[in-house]
Amino acid sequence: MKKLFIALGMLCFCATVSAQGDWESLFNGKNLKGWKKLNGAAEYRIEDGAIVGVSRVNTPNTFLCTDKTYGDFILELSFKVDEGLNSGVQFRSNSKPDYRNGQVHGYQYEIDPSARAWSGGIYDEGRRGWLYPMTKNPCAQKAFKPGEWNKLRIEAIGDRIRTWLNGIPTADILDNADAAGFIALQVHGIGDNAAMEGKTVRWKNIRICTTDLETEKMPEICCLPQINCIPNTISEREAAQGWTLLWDGKTTDGWRGAKRADFPPSGWEIRNDMLCVQKSDGRESANGGDIVTTRKYKDFELVADFEITEGANSGIKYFVDPDMNKGEGSAIGCEFQILDDQRHPDAKLGVKGNRKLGSLYDLIPAPDNKPFRPGQFNTARIVVKGNHVEHWLNDVKLIEYDRNNQEWNALVAYSKYRDWPNFGNSESGYILLQDHGDEVHFKNIKIRELK
Template identity: 55%
Template sequence: MKFTKLLALGLLPALSLISCQDQPKDTTPWEPLFDGKQIAEWGKVGGEADYKVEDGAIVGITKHNTPNTFLTSSKKYGDFILELEYLVDSTMNSGIQIRSNSLPHYRDGRFHGYQVEIDPSKRSWSAGIYDEARRGWLNNLENNEAARNAFKQNEWNHYRIEAIGDTLKTWINGVPASYLIDDRTAEGYIGLQVHSIGKNKKAGTEIKWRNVNILTKDLDKYSKKSPLTPIVTLNNLTPGEKGSGWKMLWDGESTQGWRGAKLDHFPKQGWKIENGELSVLASGGAESEAGGDIVTDKRYSDFELKLEFKITEGANSGIKYYVNTDLNQGKGSSIGLEFQILDDAKHPDAKQGNHEGSRTVASLYDLIQADTSKHMNPIGEWNEAHIKSKDNHVEHWLNGKKVLEYERRSDEYRKLVSESKYVKWPKFGEADEGNILLQDHGDLVSFRNIKIKELK
């Protein structure tokens, strides 16, 4: 029957009613994050872009000469399901922050964390997951054509975001977009981003958000399955790291690429690989007397090294670099420059050393004390160590903050060595290249996400 006949018979409204009845009713007990009227309880961090309420929507407005700006929820959220709609100017870039924070010890309080991208460009990675002010892209839409095509230019788009445990999932207009397994941050604020703009961009462009609703209870009941294969960040490189020359130094599963510092194979005892963690086992606190230190098979010159470590109460360990395993074949640890790992509060070494404070966590062991404003996460939580060495300039970073720097081979450095326990080793720490070492100091310490970038 033709459309005109249906219309004449008055059947079209009936069919429309049947169609509406076929649509399942959303019975989710949503809680509104925005009432459509005011944003007085929301906060603003980062930049100075403007926000207002108009026609039941939050409107973000770009401004020149200001960094990224975020309108943030009044409280933090851990596990939740979030749904909202947005309408974005085609020339803008934006995003929705989740589990994001501003912490004094991290980059002078810069707002950082997971961002569900809003990308109206030709790339169209909307609903991909970016790590704002940290690791960059974690789950882009490079291989998800369906999600890229789901974005509607110059129309309202709908997002569903699930953050439950270490699992983050997103949908754009009902199409599965991202599926990420990552445990970097368990809780934080929700934020609506107005991205900074360059001088060539027009100020005053707008992005709008509406129908912002959250669910924090009975999440298993309302969570949706995703057909996508999850991207797992544990012991893997992010897309950005792959593109910039990083390589995994440990694969998360085997002993490949590592050996005992005084062995031609990996130690048969004293170390354990389990659940993506490489752990040196407790053996009474003695130095290198159980399994012994382990080192990379390869030697490195200029490099950047990143890894996460987790200590137990009273633990002592270290990350050494420019190690020469031919030195000190007797008792004790192999010789090299050391990023100290220590429970400063409980281990007596924190108060020892030839230079005050130089045996505390993140210090250059026995030589230079780390910045006392450093931030160490509580016992049992992961911390990130980052060592940069280029043209003899070396930096130690802890949890995103630079805590010391020095110049190898400088007069000042050599004076420090002459006043330290290393004075008996000629040209200590001045080798052109050396192994990377993880120390066995007889305490339970775990490592993961060990990666390196060789610098040209």
């Protein structure tokens, strides 16, 4: 890993030396001409040719924004941040009266001096949350230099956004949420923490290039993990890795009702790039009913983004046999539980929390300190390889287990599935999205079959 880290840095350095683009300075080193402050009351001043942001208690995130907006560009600057003060650089960001009364929202290059070390990651401020956490690229977490000047680079060209920190590539995403917006320097809110008041973050050597970007951009680095944030699409890299869409984002192709030959005529809808379970009376599979894939899967990796409305219950099931339960209720299979743990009563049932979000429902509990993002989309991942199964949430492994053994059968014997023959031991099965009578949204449902 260390050799890869050094090699990537050398590659970026060589590309920088050969740059040919025309660059424009965004800061004259003397005053804040061309910039304006939005949202909070933190202070911005000029010291020694740098913009200095100063934290202040009891004020929200504060942004110093360019008057001009930028679409495709390459941005470079140097920053230095006090220990403990989170910050960031906004780009392609906006402030609109009809969006949360002018709250700044859009892409943010993270500046994170904490032990988490997510500097260089990409966050969607005021909207979707993390797009590229640095758990995706852990070798770059050592790039940040505490107490020193650090150099960032952002390339935003079309739907492709890439970032660097001190010459080390940090993030790579595909996204089409915003094509243009302002650049902004953030002083993060500190709440009422008086010990943090007066902490500073500094920026200097702020320059941008908007021409000849194809000749100026860094070379491709295929070993850097890429995240595709464009809804319901498969990128070239994903296709090469064997990923396909399990839901195409437009039709019901590939899906049917769990207890019928066609797709349910009601209870489900396609809305704003989402496949939505409609709200009914909270009963299990009593409205539109569960839906399942039209074919079975054996060894696979499945990902799906889900959004829980307040108090909602749903789930993603696998190894499903729709013929096992012909009566009322949901089809039978292993379940990645989707639940509002704070508001739905099911969270208090079962044994030791085994009906909470991310759990193998009624069998194995997920930890309470899971990385759930309330009010946002979260990513479930289920990995099945032979008898080994894993549940992941937002790139954090929650549980793993092995089936088709004595321990598994004993676990099932003490669950609600005890009366279903050979539960969870099938070689293959259908994948299911559950209708539990609550509104839940799904998108970006993708699968790759493992060999």
